Amino acid sequence: MELVIRGGTLVTMNAEREVLAADVLVRDGRISLIGPELDETTSIGDREIVDASGMLILPGLVQAHVHLCQTLLRGRADDLPLLGWLKTRVWPYEAALDEAAMRASASVACLELLRGGTTAILDMGSVRHTDVIFEVARTAGIRATIGKAHMDAGDDLPAGLREKTEASLAEGEALCERWHGSEGGRLRYAFAPRFALSCSEGLLREVGQLARRMKARLHSHASENRDECAVVKATRGQDNIVYFDGLGLLGRDVALAHCVWLSAEERALLARTGTHVVHCPSSNLKLGSGVCDVVSLLEAGVNVAVGADGAPCNDSLDAFLETRLAALLQRPGHGSSAMPARRALELATLGGAKALGLEKEIGSIEAGKRADLVIVDPGRAHAAPVDDPYAAVVFALNRSDVRDVFVDGRQVVRNGIVTTLDEAAVVADARSQIHRLDVH
Ligand SMILES: [Zn+2]
Numbered sequence: 001m002e003l004v005i006r007g008g009t010l011v012t013m014n015a016e017r018e019v020l021a022a023d024v025l026v027r028d029g030r031i032s033l034i035g036p037e038l039d040e041t042t043s044i045g046d047r048e049i050v051d052a053s054g055m056l057i058l059p060g061l062v063q064a065h066v067h068l069c070q071t072l073l074r075g076r077a078d079d080l081p082l083l084g085w086l087k088t089r090v091w092p093y094e095a096a097l098d099e100a101a102m103r104a105s106a107s108v109a110c111l112e113l114l115r116g117g118t119t120a121i122l123d124m125g126s127v128r129h130t131d132v133i134f135e136v137a138r139t140a141g142i143r144a145t146i147g148k149a150h151m152d153a154g155d156d157l158p159a160g161l162r163e164k165t166e167a168s169l170a171e172g173e174a175l176c177e178r179w180h181g182s183e184g185g186r187l188r189y190a191f192a193p194r195f196a197l198s199c200s201e202g203l204l205r206e207v208g209q210l211a212r213r214m215k216a217r218l219h220s221h222a223s224e225n226r227d228e229c230a231v232v233k234a235t236r237g238q239d240n241i242v243y244f245d246g247l248g249l250l251g252r253d254v255a256l257a258h259c260v261w262l263s264a265e266e267r268a269l270l271a272r273t274g275t276h277v278v279h280c281p282s283s284n285l286k287l288g289s290g291v292c293d294v295v296s297l298l299e300a301g302v303n304v305a306v307g308a309d310g311a312p313c314n315d316s317l318d319a320f321l322e323t324r325l326a327a328l329l330q331r332p333g334h335g336s337s338a339m340p341a342r343r344a345l346e347l348a349t350l351g352g353a354k355a356l357g358l359e360k361e362i363g364s365i366e367a368g369k370r371a372d373l374v375i376v377d378p379g380r381a382h383a384a385p386v387d388d389p390y391a392a393v394v395f396a397l398n399r400s401d402v403r404d405v406f407v408d409g410r411q412v413v414r415n416g417i418v419t420t421l422d423e424a425a426v427v428a429d430a431r432s433q434i435h436r437l438d439v440h
Contacts, residue, residue: 001028010022010057011390013350024057061348065309068106069129081289087156114141117374118142122217131179141412185361188356282322295330305351323345327394370409378392378396383396
């Protein structure tokens, strides 16, 4: 099956950052050719033509830190700081999740993500029901790297989330064996110790070794909030990133969400080890955590991606919004030219691809890469009359301007409608499941 997307303007994000008026030929899920009038060339099989005249075509947006399991708690955990938010709202909710509720939560999240142009995610699952998250991602057609959250230590953990160390690691290993590389590589596993305070030192040490043995990513939260950092320092005797370094939890295969509160030494450690940082601006603002100094991280040589985090700390899972905020938030500290629109879009495409270890597969529109593509309509009043495509995407357009979305060349959004999930049914199920769970 071939697909030609014709007549659009490609914001390629290739090495030259070319913006091209060109067609895209997709063959077997990959971008096969980019050039003029490809629909005139000889077909080798069934060919579908998608007319993108007047449209912008972006690489699929990447969110390298989300929690599909938390979506049902949207709007039910407001106005709290991180540790109180976790202990009084998020953890009791996650402990109450059963398979049906998890399925509802992940489904509504995947629908929102795909509809908004996010084609790839790195998901920190909950302690239990990770298989259900994978099943939903498989059906939805999103590119997903998913990890079960490890939690074998810490205060105020509900019984439903507290794990025994060995069982936690064994479950992670089994999930990795079951899912890593499935669906032609679209689904992958990541080992996800939740954060320093929810994990024993033994678990942290072993999970790093296990991930390397299984050739899977590592994903965690770090240095999000000042109180969290103070507790890590008081109980572990070191700053969070230094502590992780000593446990073998930094490296090119590691993506850490937040990293808001870092010492200069920690920033240098992240750079030296090639550890990726996932900037979650809405979440950091809503929980009052602070503002990640992305410019200093980039200047130090750290790769930075963006992510919406979970619905109860955002409440949108919107890559356009996070990219816009990433561009704006650096300006009060570093000046108005600190994060131009193009740089911000790099975080949401190339930066995300690197954080997932998929920079050879996604993140730009180039021949040979996977056909993860987003067609955006720049023609409505709120984006008129912008010419610069980066300025349009980052500052003027929003997710409701997404028209079509493709993952591995498969169309998962057509004219604003997700093709793989039934929105009305998914939303109704989300509503009924959160009422059934009866968590407040
Ligand atoms: Zn998170």
